[in-house]
Amino acid sequence: EIVLTQSPGTLSLSPGERATLSCRASQSVSGSYLGWYQQKPGQAPRLLIYGASSRATGIPDRFTGSGSGTDFTLTISRLEPEDFAVYYCQQYGSSPLITFGQGTRLEIK
Amino acid sequence: QVQLQPWGAGLLKPSETLSLTCAVYGGSFSGYYWSWIRQPPGKGLEWIGEINHSGSTNSNPSLKSRVTILVDTSKNQFSLRLTSVTAADTAVYYCARRGYHYYYYYIDVWGKGTTVTVSS
Numbered sequence: 001e002i003v004l005t006q007s008p009g010t011l012s013l014s015p016g017e018r019a020t021l022s023c024r025a026s027q028s029v030s031g032s033y034l035g036w037y038q039q040k041p042g043q044a045p046r047l048l049i050y051g052a053s054s055r056a057t058g059i060p061d062r063f064t065g066s067g068s069g070t071d072f073t074l075t076i077s078r079l080e081p082e083d084f085a086v087y088y089c090q091q092y093g094s095s096p097l098i099t100f101g102q103g104t105r106l107e108i109k
Numbered sequence: 110q111v112q113l114q115p116w117g118a119g120l121l122k123p124s125e126t127l128s129l130t131c132a133v134y135g136g137s138f139s140g141y142y143w144s145w146i147r148q149p150p151g152k153g154l155e156w157i158g159e160i161n162h163s164g165s166t167n168s169n170p171s172l173k174s175r176v177t178i179l180v181d182t183s184k185n186q187f188s189l190r191l192t193s194v195t196a197a198d199t200a201v202y203y204c205a206r207r208g209y210h211y212y213y214y215y216i217d218v219w220g221k222g223t224t225v226t227v228s229s
Contacts, residue, residue: 035215037154044203044219045154050212088154092214096169098144098156098207 002027002094004101006087012109019076021104023089028069033092036065036074039103040085048087049074076106084108111136113220115204121227127191131204131220138162138185142207144216145178145189147200155200159207160187194227201225 003026013019023034031052037045047056049065052072062077076083089101117129131143139162147155158168160178168176177190191198201222208217 033214044205044222045216046219047212047215047217050215054211056212056217090215096156096171097159097167098216100154100156102153
């Protein structure tokens with residue numbers, strides 16, 4: 001089983017700042033199979049990034065995904081008030097077929 | 110615009126069977142895998158399993174012995190049964206769609222979560 005470990009657990013930043021979220025896999029993950037989701041309180045998650053670096057439909061370009069192998073990063077260039085949420089990385093392909101990281105909470109400082 | 114609407118019993122006693130159904134509205138049913146994902150209170154996401162229109166399933170080995178996922182293509186619905194529930198199965202349960210083409214490896218449509226509580 002591939003375990004995804006996200007860091008930090010909580011990130012406290014101010015609007016306008018840059019956020020860098022990490023997702024580390026216990027084994028190599030094909031970049032095609034790594035995605036990122038955003039979840040706001042009381043809502044279902046929303047797909048942000050697929051294929052490690054491609055933005056899903058309607059996702060603003062301040063969201064950037066990067067990385068390969070075991071280390072992946074989600075960068076939010078200039079935080080907007082609506083970006084404060086919990087972010088999850090997800091991999092596909094290793095049993096179980098789909099696994100998520102434990103999440104990073106991005107909170108307003 | 111595809112919409113997923115889940116329903117089912119929200120309060121169970123330990124050892125009972127969780128049963129949820131999800132109806133798919135407004136889009137194609139075939140050609141996709143339909144998933145169940147859960148989220149315990151204050152915790153992260155756990156993929157439970159999925160099924161396609163042909164009835165082909167994949168499930169999380171950690172739950173496989175207790176999980177049954179079924180499909181009813183005549184109604185564009187799929188369902189989850191989880192036997193012998195305990196308090197650890199208390200969670201928000203999401204029905205969702207694994208995508209197509211670029212989104213094949215990801216969950217691109219999510220239903221509203223439905224809360225299931227297991228308590229004696």
